Amino acid sequence: MAAFSYQRATSLDDALAALANGDTKVIAGGMSLLPLMKLRLASPGTLVDIGRLSELKGIRPTADGGLEIGALATYADILASTSLPIAIECISRIGDIQVRNRGTVGGSISHADPASDLPALGLALDYSVVLRSSRGERSVPLDGFFEGAFQTGIQADEILVKMVRGPLPAGALGSYQKMEHPASGYSIVGVAAVVASSAGRVTHARVALTGVGEVAYRAKAVEAALLGSDGSSAAVAAAAEHATDGQTVNGDIHANRDYRARMAVVYTRRAIEAALGR
Amino acid sequence: MDLVRYVAVDDVGNKINPMIVDGQLHGGIAQGVGQALWEGAVYSDEGQLLTGSMLDYALPKASFFPNFELDETVTPSPVNPLGVKGVGEAGAIASTAAVANAVVDALSGHGIRHLDMPYNAQKVWSAIQSAKGGQA
Numbered sequence: 001m002a003a004f005s006y007q008r009a010t011s012l013d014d015a016l017a018a019l020a021n022g023d024t025k026v027i028a029g030g031m032s033l034l035p036l037m038k039l040r041l042a043s044p045g046t047l048v049d050i051g052r053l054s055e056l057k058g059i060r061p062t063a064d065g066g067l068e069i070g071a072l073a074t075y076a077d078i079l080a081s082t083s084l085p086i087a088i089e090c091i092s093r094i095g096d097i098q099v100r101n102r103g104t105v106g107g108s109i110s111h112a113d114p115a116s117d118l119p120a121l122g123l124a125l126d127y128s129v130v131l132r133s134s135r136g137e138r139s140v141p142l143d144g145f146f147e148g149a150f151q152t153g154i155q156a157d158e159i160l161v162k163m164v165r166g167p168l169p170a171g172a173l174g175s176y177q178k179m180e181h182p183a184s185g186y187s188i189v190g191v192a193a194v195v196a197s198s199a200g201r202v203t204h205a206r207v208a209l210t211g212v213g214e215v216a217y218r219a220k221a222v223e224a225a226l227l228g229s230d231g232s233s234a235a236v237a238a239a240a241e242h243a244t245d246g247q248t249v250n251g252d253i254h255a256n257r258d259y260r261a262r263m264a265v266v267y268t269r270r271a272i273e274a275a276l277g278r
Numbered sequence: 279m280d281l282v283r284y285v286a287v288d289d290v291g292n293k294i295n296p297m298i299v300d301g302q303l304h305g306g307i308a309q310g311v312g313q314a315l316w317e318g319a320v321y322s323d324e325g326q327l328l329t330g331s332m333l334d335y336a337l338p339k340a341s342f343f344p345n346f347e348l349d350e351t352v353t354p355s356p357v358n359p360l361g362v363k364g365v366g367e368a369g370a371i372a373s374t375a376a377v378a379n380a381v382v383d384a385l386s387g388h389g390i391r392h393l394d395m396p397y398n399a400q401k402v403w404s405a406i407q408s409a410k411g412g413q414a
Binding site for chain 1: 316328332335336
C-alpha cells in the first residue's frame with residue numbers, strides 16, 4: 001500500500017472541506033477501497049474517514065411510505081431492519097459476515113463495482129441517491145447514475161449521504177438470484193426482479209442485472225415484455241430472453257461472453273419466477 | 279455443479295484414533311473434489327498466470343460440501359505389530375476420480391465420453407451445447 005495521510009472528519013462539512021484539497025478519498029467501511037489500495041490500483045494521498053458521522057447513519061421510513069437509508073448503514077444494519085425478501089436474498093449473499101458488518105451502502109453504491117450486488121438491488125427498487133457538497137444537495141435516480149466500471153455521476157466534491165425510495169407498488173413481490181463465482185463470491189450474473197400484478201396482468205416490473213456489463217443496469221426490454229403480460233411461465237421465459245438486449249456482455253476467465261449472456265437469461269427467468277413465488 | 283452426496287468406504291487397518299482418521303478422510307475428500315470441480319490454474323497464451331489470487335483461484339470451502347457418509351472395512355496390516363495403514367492419501371486419491379466419473383456419467387446421455395477437469399459450470403454447459411450441435 002502506498003503511503004497516505006489519514007484524517008477523521010468531525011462533521012460532514014469538515015469532510016467536504018477535506019475533499020476540496022484534492023487527491024483525497026472518503027473512506028467508511030473500507031471494504032472496497034482498502035483492497036484496491038493494497039493492490040495499488042488506488043493510491044489517494046489522503047483518506048478522510050467519515051465512519052463516525054452519526055448524521056449519515058440510520059434507516060428510517062419516509063412520510064410517503066418509502067424508505068431512507070443513511071450512507072453509513074451497513075449491510076448488516078439493513079439485514080437487521082428489513083423484511084423485504086429481495087433485500088434479504090441479495091444482501092445475505094454479499095461478501096461474508098465481516099464484510100457485511102463493516103461495508104456500507106454508500107460505499108457500495110459510490111464504488112460501483114460492475115459485479116457488486118447492491119447497485120442491482122437499488123435499481124430494482126427505484127432508489128435515488130442524495131449527494132451533498134458545499135454547493136448544496138441534489139437527488140439523483142440510480143437509473144443513469146452508474147456511468148461505467150467504478151464510475152458514477154458523483155462529483156469530486158460530493159459525498160453520498162443517503163439513499164431514498166418511494167413506497168413500493170401494492171402487492172409488489174421481489175427476488176434476488178445470483179450465480180456466484182466460487183472463489184470470490186462475486187456475481188458472474190446477479191438479477192434483482194420486482195413484479196406487481198393486478199387482475200391477472202403484470203402492472204409493474206423492474207429487472208436489474210449486475211456482473212454482466214460495465215455497469216449494473218435495468219433490463220428495460222425485459223420489463224417492457226413483462227408489462228401487460230399474464231406473468232405465466234411462458235411469458236416470463238419469453239421476456240427473460242431480452243436480458244442482455246443492448247448490452248456489451250463481459251467475457252473473462254470466469255465466464256466467456258456466450259456463457260455469461262445465456263446465464264443472464266436463465267437467472268433473469270429464475271429471479272422473476274422466484275419473485276412470483278414459483 | 280453441486281456435490282449432493284458422497285459415500286466412502288475405506289480400509290485403513292486398525293484405527294488408533296478414529297476421529298483423526300475421519301478428519302484425514304474429510305480433508306482428503308474435500309481436496310480431491312476441489313481438484314475435480316473448482317481448482318484450476320489458468321494461463322494466458324503468453325504464459326501469464328491469470329488466476330493469480332484467491333479471488334480467482336477457487337479453493338474448496340466447507341460450505342460447498344454435504345456431510346460425507348463414511349464407512350469402513352478393517353483388514354489389519356500383516357506387516358507391522360499394530361496392524362495399521364496410512365490414511366493420508368485415501369480420501370484424495372479416490373474422490374477426484376469418483377467425481378470425474380460421475381460428471382461424465384451424467385453427460386453420457388449427450389454422447390460425451392471425456393471432459394477435462396475442473397468441471398466448472400461453463401465447461402459442462404459448453405460440452406452439452408457442442409454435443410447438441412448448438413453454439414459452444
